[in-house]
Amino acid sequence: xxxxxALLLLSAACAGDLPPPPPSTxxxxxxxxxxxLAAGTGALTPLAMAxxxxxxxxxxxxxxxxxSIGSGGGISxxxxxxxxxxxxxxPLRPEESAGLERVDLARDAVVLAAAADFPHDDLSSAEVHRxxxxxxxxxxxxxRDEADSANAALESTLPGLTDERRSSAASGRFRVLDxxxxxxxALATTPRAIGVFSLAAVRPPLRALRLDGxxxxxxxxxxxxxxxxxxxxxxxxxERRDRVAPFLALASSERGRALIRSLGYxxxxxxx
Amino acid sequence: xxxVTLTRPFARRLAPLVLFATSLFxxxxxxxxxxxxxxRAVLAARERGDRVAHVLAxxxxxxxxxxxxxxxxxxxxxxxxxxxxxxxxxxxxxxxPVPLGGPATGSVAWARVPVEVxxxxxxxxxxxxxxxxxxxxxxxxxAGCLLLASALGALLFLxxxxxxxxxxxxxxxxxxxxxxxxxxxxxxRIARELHDGAGQALTAARLQLLALRKRGLAPEDAAQVEHHxxxxxDEVRRSTSALIPxxxxxxxxxxxxxxxxxxxxxxTGIDISLDAPGELPELPPPxxxxxxxxxxxxxxxxxxxxxxxxxxxxxxxxxDALSLEFDDDGRGFPDQASSQSIRExxxxxxxxxxxxxxxxxxxxxxxxxxxxxx
Numbered sequence: 313x314x315x316x317x318a319l320l321l322l323s324a325a326c327a328g329d330l331p332p333p334p335p336s337t338x339x340x341x342x343x344x345x346x347x348x349l350a351a352g353t354g355a356l357t358p359l360a361m362a363x364x365x366x367x368x369x370x371x372x373x374x375x376x377x378x379x380s381i382g383s384g385g386g387i388s389x390x391x392x393x394x395x396x397x398x399x400x401x402x403p404l405r406p407e408e409s410a411g412l413e414r415v416d417l418a419r420d421a422v423v424l425a426a427a428a429d430f431p432h433d434d435l436s437s438a439e440v441h442r443x444x445x446x447x448x449x450x451x452x453x454x455x456r457d458e459a460d461s462a463n464a465a466l467e468s469t470l471p472g473l474t475d476e477r478r479s480s481a482a483s484g485r486f487r488v489l490d491x492x493x494x495x496x497x498a499l500a501t502t503p504r505a506i507g508v509f510s511l512a513a514v515r516p517p518l519r520a521l522r523l524d525g526x527x528x529x530x531x532x533x534x535x536x537x538x539x540x541x542x543x544x545x546x547x548x549x550x551e552r553r554d555r556v557a558p559f560l561a562l563a564s565s566e567r568g569r570a571l572i573r574s575l576g577y578x579x580x581x582x583x584x
Numbered sequence: 585x586x587x588v589t590l591t592r593p594f595a596r597r598l599a600p601l602v603l604f605a606t607s608l609f610x611x612x613x614x615x616x617x618x619x620x621x622x623x624r625a626v627l628a629a630r631e632r633g634d635r636v637a638h639v640l641a642x643x644x645x646x647x648x649x650x651x652x653x654x655x656x657x658x659x660x661x662x663x664x665x666x667x668x669x670x671x672x673x674x675x676x677x678x679x680x681p682v683p684l685g686g687p688a689t690g691s692v693a694w695a696r697v698p699v700e701v702x703x704x705x706x707x708x709x710x711x712x713x714x715x716x717x718x719x720x721x722x723x724x725x726x727a728g729c730l731l732l733a734s735a736l737g738a739l740l741f742l743x744x745x746x747x748x749x750x751x752x753x754x755x756x757x758x759x760x761x762x763x764x765x766x767x768x769x770x771x772x773r774i775a776r777e778l779h780d781g782a783g784q785a786l787t788a789a790r791l792q793l794l795a796l797r798k799r800g801l802a803p804e805d806a807a808q809v810e811h812h813x814x815x816x817x818d819e820v821r822r823s824t825s826a827l828i829p830x831x832x833x834x835x836x837x838x839x840x841x842x843x844x845x846x847x848x849x850x851x852t853g854i855d856i857s858l859d860a861p862g863e864l865p866e867l868p869p870p871x872x873x874x875x876x877x878x879x880x881x882x883x884x885x886x887x888x889x890x891x892x893x894x895x896x897x898x899x900x901x902x903x904d905a906l907s908l909e910f911d912d913d914g915r916g917f918p919d920q921a922s923s924q925s926i927r928e929x930x931x932x933x934x935x936x937x938x939x940x941x942x943x944x945x946x947x948x949x950x951x952x953x954x955x956x957x958x
Contacts, residue, residue: 331694332675389653
């Protein structure tokens with residue numbers, strides 16, 4: 313009887329592995345690096361890379377821009393000291409802003425982008441709602457993940473669209489892409505596909521669609537008629553301000569602002 | 585009734601065996617089910633962990649330095665693939681938490697899956713299976729098995745015990761029959777011995793004394809000896825007549841009963857009526873003796889205890905049984921020994937007796953002819 317009980321207990325104990333041990337509380341500070349490390353939202357990655365190249369050309373300081381980890385990831389990595397610059401495309405939440413400084417670099421128009429085979433150049437607000445509800449047959453909507461700031465920018469101009477997007481995402485009707493590069497690839501390779509995208513990142517074969525007859529551009533953005541917009545910036549720890557100062561100096565200079573404009577973004581007004 | 589004790593010892597020995605067998609059944613089935621379901625749950629959790637590890641390995645390849653900060657998007661991707669339907673814990677190589685899954689609460693069985701990229705360990709995934717529903721299911725099964733085992737145990741216990749109890753009653757009845765038969769046999773043997781031995785010897789002595797008196801023995805002496813011998817003979821006759829119902833051998837059951845009723849009526853002044861068929865099938869000696877003794881006992885009660893003036897005896901031959909009915913106008917059977925004696929004799933013959941009117945000397949006896957002892 314004892315042997316049987318022992319075998320039963322042993323079997324029960326063997327049906328699974330040990331639970332996870334208590335986690336380490338050490339922060340993920342990377343080993344000191346000679347180069348500056350930047351990471352965060354994919355919406356700012358092309359601009360950050362262009363600015364990094366200019367800094368290296370002008371000062372010899374290397375700035376390495378990591379693939380997109382989202383605004384939240386960039387903020388966390390900056391706070392942990394894993395990166396020097398966090399790239400963000402949304403306002404910081406109160407619990408995120410403690411111990412960080414923010415500098416805004418540019419404004420980015422959020423657009424509905426499609427490939428050449430998409431049958432429309434212009435969509436009305438009503439058609440966008442129908443599209444998000446899955447009522448427009450023959451078209452494929454590609455969604456961004458819940459945390460993406462592009463959603464918030466577009467949906468601030470189209471009341472009710474947030475619920476429709478969430479409902480469609482929950483139903484599994486549409487694919488959900490979680491990075492800009494994945495969205496660009498999906499738009500280019502999916503027949504008659506349309507998705508939310510950054511105007512600055514729209515490159516052939518993609519094109520930005522008009523919304524209610526209004527074409528998205530830096531001019532319409534500057535005039536305030538294109539209202540689906542997000543502000544791009546960087547965050548850093550104050551003790552690393554000197555380390556990232558060349559990057560910030562270039563971004564606020566005329567040369568940097570011209571570079572930002574040439575890449576399709578709207579630079580921030582210089583501080584007076 | 586001779587006491588025969590079989591049921592209680594049998595029940596005492598059977599009870600622990602039944603208890604053990606039913607308890608084993610009630611416990612083993614839920615435990616086996618629990619272990620099987622648990623191992624299947626862990627297997628499913630391991631498969632889920634493998635898929636999460638695959639997603640993580642891709643993320644590490646794309647973002648080797650900062651993959652853990654992409655947790656929000658990774659979590660969304662994992663959720664989109666339906667991999668967040670259970671507890672999930674992810675730690676990087678330095679055991680720092682990567683917030684992908686929800687906290688695990690309650691009892692959880694874990695499957696640990698290492699995440700490797702190019703053979704280098706980069707993280708560890710623990711996919712869990714929540715055991716609370718499984719425990720609830722096991723407890724429900726245990727309750728069901730306990731109920732089933734209780735019913736099964738009751739059957740396993742009561743059925744053999746009732747069979748043994750019936751056998752015990754049958755054995756006791758057979759023993760009682762055998763005792764009555766042995767008693768009668770012994771009485772007949774003693775009667776034969778007294779009749780053939782002492783009776784013959786005393787008779788011979790009496791005859792010799794008669795001869796001696798004829799040859800001149802003083803008549804007074806001879807008369808005295810003769811008187812003593814007559815007393816001895818009478819004593820022997822009385823003894824043998826008490827041990828064996830002698831009229832039975834000479835007259836058969838009905839004749840003996842008729843003679844006894846007539847002589848008893850004359851001796852006591854009680855008006856006894858007898859209603860009996862002209863003839864009966866030949867009764868086995870123990871049955872005839874038992875019934876005769878019952879009639880004697882009933883009439884004895886009438887004269888001695890009941891204070892009755894009239895009594896009736898009725899003998900009937902039914903299809904497969906013999907019926908004896910007795911009644912008088914007295915006070916019943918105040919002497920418990922009489923009624924108990926009648927009960928034992930009837931039980932010994934495998935029959936039944938009842939007193940339909942308590943407080944009266946009315947009794948009915950029914951003896952099955954087929955079941956009567958030989």
